[in-house]
Amino acid sequence: MTLSIIIPCYNAEKLIQKCVESILVQKGFDFELILVNDGATDKTLEVLENLAQTDERIKVINQENKGLSGARNSGIEQAQGKYIMFVDADDWLESNAFNIVSKNFNNEDLFCFSYNRVFDNKITPRDLKIEGSFDANFIQRRMVGLIGKELSDPSQADSLVTVWGKIYKSDFIKKNNIQFVETKIYGNEDALFNIQYLEFASNSKVLNLPLYNYRKNNYLSYTNHYKPYLFQQWKMLYQKISEIITNKEDEFKVAFGNRIALSLIGLGINETYSNLPFSAKIKKIAIVLHDDLYIKAYQNLEMKYFPMHWKLFFYLAKSKNALGVLSLSYIMNFLIKK
Known part of the structure; x- marks a missing residue:
């Protein structure tokens, strides 16, 4: 070989x-x-x-x-x-x-x-x-x-x-x-x-x-930095994935919706790297939470399998509580690095 x-x-x-x-x-x-x-x-x-x-x-x-x-x-x-x-x-x-x-x-x-x-x-x-x-x-x-x-x-x-x-x-x-x-x-x-x-x-x-x-600690790498347009980029990614799985079985559709919902974790952590004022970060998270694609994903997300802290995170997301989502994102990022 x-x-x-x-x-x-x-x-x-x-x-x-x-x-x-x-x-x-x-x-x-x-x-x-x-x-x-x-x-x-x-x-x-x-x-x-x-x-x-x-x-x-x-x-x-x-x-x-x-x-x-x-x-x-x-x-x-x-x-x-x-x-x-x-x-x-x-x-x-x-x-x-x-x-x-x-x-x-x-x-x-x-x-x-x-x-x-x-x-x-x-x-x-x-x-x-x-x-x-x-x-x-x-x-x-x-x-x-x-x-x-x-x-x-x-x-x-x-x-x-x-x-x-x-x-x-x-x-x-x-x-x-x-x-x-x-x-x-x-x-x-x-x-x-x-x-x-x-x-x-x-x-x-x-x-x-x-x-x-x-x-994970190389700040000169291609990927390890704040991405100001990540939300828009991921929506384009979802469009492409949607095209690929159009004729797939139903579990692909469920998995796809769950990917969209869970991506809020990455979007939240990404905002913690931003130099924007805290209030501006909250507004960016709020835009995600009020997006139709994400609202649909949260409506269909099964919460019963999540540990308690994740249930809280996605309950805040469903409630469109941008401050709560961003605050938990900071905590998660801290725990990841600890």
Whole structure:
């Protein structure tokens, strides 16, 4: 098996070395490592070129800035492997990751494994709550949204949608022209990419073991900053997902509505990063709570599976209590970082 590992790099001069070294020591798969310098303004390109001199498996692509999606697409175009894997430049793999994956991988259309969330003062393994072999349709529904007892842990809503921690079949991506959206109108390009990919997959496997380290404390990364247009971006994302699942079974529709409702958690936490006055943040949350799409989602949201604190959060949402929702968002963000 040949694996193409694609790493987008933007102003990653201080972190990319650790990332690359964590991959070069891997045993279990033959691989090529594609490093995409996405118009970095620091010494990232110099670091990448120096790394390429040390190992013939490394290929460097230098391009003007196209963003995370554009960098990943450039890597896909150059990928020669039968399979493709994505890694972010500020993250790294456990030293035995490929060895463990190779012993569990059976040429599935999609292979997923778990990860650690690395904060300033702690590392928290992500328990995906599922493991084993699954029909691709089930994993696609799970990525669209949670249903039933899955709602007992709303933090799982996007736990599986990342494109890192996955192994994809290269020909599925290329033959079906599956690409990352090179604009920021959708807000969660990973989820969209995976949901589209799974339209063409038959089987999948999930290994609930943290083999990837996701750095949550890097403020120079593509994703770790306040997103002023996140609400509008996610509404565009929902429109695209809605188009994909139009002819799917009813549980997809339920899962989709639940995704919309649970997204208030992310919207609330996003506002805690804003430099706007507190009153302006409340107004932004109020706009979400009075949006017809969200009102419908809350009306159909099953509350019985939630722990008490989440019941309170979504009761405040249904009551359109923007102050309460924002206040709890601050508390949640504090507890996450603690």
